[in-house]
Amino acid sequence: MGRTALWTAIADALRTEIAAGSRAPGDRLPTEAELSERFGVNRHTVRRALAALVSEGLIVTRRGAGAHVAPAPAIDYPLSRRVRFRQNLAASGRVAGRRVLALETRRADPREAELLALPEGAPVHVLEGVSLADGVPLATFRSVLPGVRLPGLIAALEAESSITAALKLCGIADYTRAWTRLEARAASATQALHLQIAEGSPVMRVTSLNLDPEDRPLEYGRTWFAGDRVALTVTPGD
Known part of the structure; x- marks a missing residue:
């Protein structure tokens, strides 16, 4: 059985934190640099993990504002x-x-x-x-x-x-x-x-x-x- 890709593991960790409520709707996620340091990976790997969460609708990103947990449905x-x-x-x-x-x-x-x-x-x-x-x-x-x-x-x-x-x-x-x-x-x-x-x-x-x-x-x-x-x-x- 192959090893889990690093970007998948990062996405899983952030997904778990959001589901548990430790990161609430609207909360700002750590910066790419902070996430890179936390997980010991380069920024490209972090970006791939964040992109996966964006595609799932769990987070939103805006240039200059970073990544935030997606707001709860109205x-x-x-x-x-x-x-x-x-x-x-x-x-x-x-x-x-x-x-x-x-x-x-x-x-x-x-x-x-x-x-x-x-x-x-x-x-x-x-x-x-x-x-x-x-x-x-x-x-x-x-x-x-x-x-x-x-x-x-x-x-x-x-x-x-x-x-x-x-x-x-x-x-x-x-x-x-x-x-x-x-x-x-x-x-x-x-x-x-x-x-x-x-x-x-x-x-x-x-x-x-x-x-x-x-x-x-x-x-x-x-x-x-x-x-x-x-x-x-x-x-x-x-």
Whole structure:
């Protein structure tokens, strides 16, 4: 039986590291010089191993930027009358998570008051955070909800990991989407930091208004999805 070619052994080693998660989507691989030193081979052998991984779709290379682990496939995220983050991710085989950045009650600004049908300056509960898919940042978000109608919401949001579950604790068993607006934007420095992307990278801003079962405005939300991590699909009906 012949010996395994060196470039094949290098490709196998890198493939194993990617599969094990020690090199995550988007991570930069060591340089050709570093890989040559690590495996004790010349750069031509390293290039052949990298070319094999490129052909398999495991890594991508760009002149001047080196080789990176290929990004994970975009998550199909339907926008329908009932948009539920956890259900959407579960349907795509992902585990949803959330990192809270801010949770407070403050006065509504004029736009928030208009959309939520509140007197200007009325109290609103505001939740800001990062939505995660399998631990990877997918989007940053801000949700604004009426304060007087939902006096226990802050405590419910502290106890529950989803807005849907928190609203149920407050007596809101269901809610539906009134409208959704999609706009392409460039990531700000803060958004880039939270999403672990480069500043100026494309993000999709989704602005929406949800209604309670009595068709009263319930939640005014804005979400900024990392452009290469999600495919937003508009679906009619439920």
